[in-house]
Amino acid sequence: MSYVLALLLGWVGFSLIKRLMSQGSVSSxxxxxxxxxxxxxxxxxxxxxQDAIIKNGKIFCSKEHSE
Ligand SMILES: [Zn+2]
Known part of the structure; x- marks a missing residue:
């Protein structure tokens, strides 16, 4: 049953790293x-x-997408 634990730990580690990386890229x-x-x-x-168009609380990249 140890391989199940290893898989679980691997998955937890992977999702933690993924979360840290997404946070890190935003702040960097x-x-x-x-x-x-x-x-x-x-x-x-x-x-x-500064280039974003915010309409009704939503974010758009261009005028075309905001319509
Ligand atoms: Zn767009």
């Missing part, structure tokens, strides 16, 4: 560029906060 890109990146709700493209 913020530090590097000094701006927040936002994902478009239509195409999920990341755009700088």
């Amino acid at each position: 890109s913020k530090k590097k560029t000094g701006q927040k990146m936002l994902a478009c709700s239509v195409c999920e493209t990341y755009i700088p906060e």
